[in-house]
Amino acid sequence: MGDIPEFKRGQIVGARLAGASVTKTAMIVPVYNGSDWLDQCLQAVVDQDYQGSMELSVYDDSSTDNSRAIVEGWRDKLEERGISLVISGHKSEKPKGVGFAKNQAVSQSCGQYLCFQDAIVGCQVRRNPEGSTERYTRWINSLSPEQLYTQVFTSHGPTVVMPTWFCSRDWFLKVGPFDEGGKGVPEDLLWFYRSLRLGGSVLRLDECLLIYRYHQHAATHSVLEETIWTLRVNFLQERVLDQWDSFTVWNAGKQGRKLYRSLSLTNQKKVKAFCDVDEKKIKKGFYTYEDSKERPKPKIPVLRVKDASPPFIVCVKLDMTAGVLEESLASLKLKEGEDFYHFN
Incomplete structure (x- = not known):
């Protein structure tokens, strides 16, 4: 694991245990029925080559398996490695959710810096099994420093993946705790947006430091697409569209029309056109909003794209057109973050 430059208050760093050479770093691990993956997760913690003071803070959110016993079984190995272990939890018929467990793990820890790691994750960003979520993995690994900010409206979510987050405790307390709404709440995306609203910055260390496990029981699968859609639309309006006088929606198909219908009436009126490469849609000439009052x-x-004018909100999926979309944007000499933003 490499070093990273000293980071400033408010930065979310996409890295595993960076900085904090003197003050204790707390690794935050929320657990719910993680017995299948905890051994690998904890082995990765022990194998860290970071030599600073570390603390592992685990909160068990009503697991019905032997997760807590597994963690306790690692106490001696952790302490031999110089890592103190703090573990607690609660028992009830229903878990209180990832946000609650993360908040509890933060509260019981004492490190000045917080490193978030989920019990279903080993350690960065290579997918296990290999090839799962291939487009997402390629996206999360290839964003430029500028795109860490400009692509926060896409369906992929935070531009630094949650298990790699590292920030100061002071910044966490300023942003506030994770949403504790429980199952179906994208607590990481909500926290990420709040951090950006407060002026927090985002960095990514360009080294593969996390093996990011993919499986069907992950908490992320409980979040509905419409929940994420609504959050993204609202954040796009707040951060971009409310400041624009007019704009073009790049895609006259399903996703572009859905975005238009989801906008506030004020921002709907700012849509001067749709643009597309589909001649059938272009030949029709207009999109009529039939449900409008x-x-x-x-x-x-x-x-046609060549006849449209910026700024654009691009509602075409990234990395799905064999480079046609990217080439079109480049040919128009458009600057991301000024002339266009990706939404899909």
């Missing part, structure tokens, strides 16, 4: 119903022109 306005009279006459809004009719938005559908143009």
Whole structure:
């Protein structure tokens, strides 16, 4: 594990145990029925080559398996490695959720810096099994420093994946605790957006330091697509569209039309056109918002890409057009973050 430059207050660093050479770093591990993966997770903790003072803070959210016993069984190995272990939890018929467990693990820890790690994760960003979520893994590993900010509206979620987050306790306390709504709540995305609203910055260390396990029982699968969609639309409006006078939606198909319908009335009125490469959509000439309560119903022109003008909200999936989308954007000499933002 390599060093990273000294980071400033408010930065979320996509890295595993970076900085904090003197003050204790607390690794935050929320656990719910993680027995299948805990041994690998804890072995990765022991194998860290970081030599600073470390603390492992585990909170068991009503596991019905032997997760807590497994963690306790690692206490001697952890202490031999110089890592103190703090573990607690609660027992009830229903777990209180990832956000609650993370908050409890933070509260019981004492490190000045916080490193978040989930019980279902080993350690960065290579997927296990290999090849799972291939497009997502390629995306999370290839974002430029600028795109860590400009692509926060896409469906992929935070631009540094949650198990790699590292930040100061002071910043965590400023942003506030994770949402404790329980199952179905994207607590990481909500916290990430709050951090950005407060001026927090985002860094990524360009080394593969985490094996990111993918399986069907992960908590992320409980979050509905519509929940994420609504959060993304609202954040896009708040951070971008509310400041623009007008814009073009790049995609006259299903996703572009859905975005238009999801906007506030004020921002709907700012949509000057849709643009597309599909001649059938272009030939039709207009998109009519049939469900609008306005009279006459809004009719938005559908143009060829070459005839449309920026700024654009691009509602075409990244890495799905064999480079056609990326080439089109490059040919128009558009700057991401000024002339366009990716939404899909």
